[in-house]
Amino acid sequence: MRRSRLAVIDGLRLLAALAVLSFHYTVAWRIDGVRVPEYFLPTTVHVTVYGLLGVELFFLISGFVICMSSWGRTLGQFFASRVSRLFPAYWAAVVITGVVAMAYPLSGGVTDGDRPRPIDLLVNLTMLQQPLGHGAIDGVYWTLFVELKFYLIMALMLARGLTYRRVVLLCAVWMTVAVLVPTLNNPALNALTISEYAPYFIGGIALYLIHRFGPAPLLLAITGFAWLVCLARVNDRMSDIRSGFPVPAWPGMVIVTLSFAALLMVALGFTDRVQWRWLTVAGALTYPLYLLHSRLGHTLIRAVHEHSTVPVWVTIATTTALMMGLAWLVHRHVEQPLARPVRDLVLTPPRPRDQDRITARVFVPPQPRRVNETPRDVMTR
Structure with missing residues (x-):
């Protein structure tokens, strides 16, 4: 098995x-708040609309x-x-975005007229706002719940131990379920099996x-x-x-195909020599950038648009740079x-009670002195 860091995956994350x-x-x-995006960026939007599929690349990675x-x-x-x-x-991200959302609400948002409540x-x-019936502070958080369900599936596999045969069986069974479940018109089963993604x-x-393990025919077939x-569902x-x-x-089909092809190149080892340091930095910024960019960026773009004559594309480019800077700070x-304290907190079991320091106080009533018994005999019985 190759030991080098797969830096290209970090670059693909940032691209997504x-x-x-x-x-x-x-x-x-x-x-x-009124006009459609095509009014401001008549050419750009016909390209950036496919940026939606960055989510699919995230799930593949x-x-x-x-x-x-x-x-x-x-x-x-x-x-x-x-x-x-x-x-x-x-x-x-939740604290920063929540404070901004409560101070500067935008149209079309979470709850209570787009102004989220403290609750x-x-x-x-908790990251469980969706099953708990509360709106997300930022719309992008829906993907995190999808990821959590995937982690649960992997945790069930880990409970028995990961082996080649078990993981291949998981792929086969899960794929069968993912294809068949949408035909049953059961939203709960769809959500539980993450059939869409x-x-x-x-x-x-x-x-x-x-x-x-290498490009075995079965793995290539899966x-x-x-x-x-995925191609069948892009439409x-x-x-x-x-x-x-x-x-x-x-x-969109081309983008999905390129996504699979790029990761296949990584899997086959063709990108192992690519170890540019900036790719590692890019991978580190990806998660906080994803969490922070949407609601905060919209708020900033709207404010600049309402109070200045700066071209929209300049505002968007500047906002992107600022969000990347904020992601680095986070x-x-x-x-x-x-990261380490949280990991140690989760892994460290609670300290057992120190039984040696707990002494029970038992009352022993005095025993009567026997006949012809001396005080010394009493002390030694």
Whole structure:
């Protein structure tokens, strides 16, 4: 198994985050609250609309990386690594975004007229706001709940131990379920099995197995089948976008194909020599950038648009740079300092009660003195 860091995956993560950011800043909302995005960026939006598929690339990478980081670990180690990786930056993002959202509400948001309540902020800190019936402080958080369900599936596998045969069986069974469940018209079962995005996770898992064990025909077949299922669903995914203009599906199919091809190149080892340091930095910024960019960026873009004559594209470019700077600050001053303490807190069991320091006070009544017994006899009985 190759031991070098897969730096190209860090670059792909940043590419996915910037793609989603470009979609959110240019297509997913109305910059002035009234006019459609095409009014401000008539050419750009026809390209950036496909940035939505950065989410799919995230899920594909997640299948690869989570399987890789889980191999050889115990369930407790896996749980601790996920908590320490996800929550520090997420807590910072929820607090920062929540405060800004309460101070400067935008149209079309969470709850209570788009001004989140303090209880919404507190519930969001758990990352379980969706099943608990509270609105998300930022719309991008929906993907985190999808990831949590994937982690649960991997945790069930870890409880028995990861082996090649078990993971291949997981891919086969999960793919079958993901294809069949949508035909049952059961939303709860759909949500539980993550049927909409399961092919991306499965494709990523199969690609990691290729990276670890080599390109066996069965693994290539699983990857190819996952890719075909993803292609079949791209049209539905793109048709869900309320962009205000026609969105052809074929560029989305090309993007999904390139995503699988890029990760296949990583799995086969063709990118092992790429070890540029900036890619590692890019990978570190990706998660906080994804968490912070949407609501904060929209607020800043709207404020600049309402109070200045700066061109929209300049505002968007400047906002992107500022969000990357904020992501670095969160990584440097929140993620890095808190990751180890949080992991240790999760892994360290509670200290057992020190029984030696607990002395029971038992009352022993005095015994009567016997006949012809001396005081010394009493003390020695």
